[in-house]
Amino acid sequence: MLTARRPRLTVLQPLLASALLLMALANPVQAHIGGALYPVYELTDSDLAQVCLRDGSVAEWEELLPGPSIVAAQFCADPTVGDGAQYDPTDLDFRVWLAWHGAAGRLYLAIERVDDVYINDYTSAGPGAIPGGMWAQDSVELLVDGDHSGGDFSGSANPNWTPDEQKLGAYRTAQAYLAVATAPGSHTVGYLGAGGAWVDWPPFTDAGGGHSGGSPDTSVIEFxxxxxDDLRWDNPEQSVPSQLYADKIIGFEINVPDWDVRGTYHGYYVLAGDAVTWRYAERFVDGRLLPAEPTAVPSTTWARIKAGLR
Ligand SMILES: [Ca+2]
Ligand SMILES: [Ca+2]
Ligand SMILES: [Ca+2]
Structure with a gap:
């Protein structure tokens, strides 16, 4: 069901993107990579009721949001990974929708991949296991820094850390998730830290997807x-979820690998045109949490305008 605000936002979207870019250029502290700010659209409660992660379809995202947040042509093809394939829509094309819901504290990602050769042999090692083999499939990777703190989040940079300290530091201040369209047991998403037994499951994380088969194959991943802000892998109670609210700027990165031959990367498409985003969150790009309703002009401003007309 479309609401009145959607068409309005659709018309405003190009203006919005320009405004976001200008704001980013005017604020180099917050816009640290490429000057771009990507839109993350708010889901209202009624929007959320229409989201189905398990239908293998992006139809609800197309209906609920003004458009994809990012499309394949906006990504950089990393020439150092595998074949280093450049963007070619007959090889791999994709669209990504990003959304947020404040009360739930959730960031949503949906991607539709149209791929000439679809490879996904992922089998989970079991509940709570780090999704080790997911990177080697036609998949998507989401890295998120909810409070835009930046910094080393890999837990591996300081040689003086003990193994326990490394485990504690890994994905504590920013998180990295991998997701595939389908998997035996239907658990298709996981983060790279040690807390998968609780982090990777509702109410914190959930996912679904599907694919059509054939060439090209259309696969959908939704999660x-x-x-x-502070994820303690061994202590959900002490962990601190990020507050999500309108106009907040978060750091994030999305990587989309393309495997067309098993065992060989064909292409690797990244949003941040900088290296080592797997370790340093300040190299992520920026996303702005856009409100479902356009931000109101403050009443005091209207009062001044009206006073000036008298
Ligand atoms: Ca869906
Ligand atoms: Ca391909
Ligand atoms: Ca592929």
């Missing part, structure tokens, strides 16, 4: 995650 939500809970960004954490």
């Amino acid at each position: 939500y995650v809970t960004p954490f």
Whole structure:
């Protein structure tokens, strides 16, 4: 069901993108990579009721949001990974929708991939296991820094850390998730830290997807995650989820691998045109949490305008 605000936002979207870019250029502290700010659209409660992660379809995202947040042509093809294939829509094309829901504290991602050769042999090692083999499939990777703190989040940079300290530091201040369209047991998303037994499951994380088969294959991956300012892998109670609210700027990165031959990367498409985003969150790009309703002009401003007309 479309609401009145959607067409309005659709018309405003190009203006909005320009305004976001200008704001980014005017604020280099917050816009650290490429000057771009990507839109993350708010889901209202009624929007959320229409989201189905398990139908293998992006129809609800097309209906609920003004458009994709990002499309394949906006990504950089990393020439150092595998074949280093450049963007070619007959090889791999994709669209990504990003959304947020404040009360749930969730960030949603939906991606539709149209791929000439679809490879996904992922089998989970079991509940709570780090999704080790997911990177080697036609998949999507989401890295998120909910409070835009930046910094080393890999837990591996400091050689003086003990193994326990490394485990504690890994994905504590920013998180990295991998997701595939389908998997045996239907658990298709996981984060790279040690807390998968609780982090990777509702109410913190959930996912679904499907694919059509054939060439090209159309696959859909839909999931939500809970960004954490402080994720303690061994202590959900002490972990601190990120507050999500209108106009907040978060850091994030999306990587989309293309495997067309098993065992060989064909293409690897990244949003941040910088290296080592797997370790340093300040190299992520920026996303703005856009409100479902356009931000109102403050009443005091209207009062001044009206006073000036008298
Ligand atoms: Ca869906
Ligand atoms: Ca391909
Ligand atoms: Ca592929």
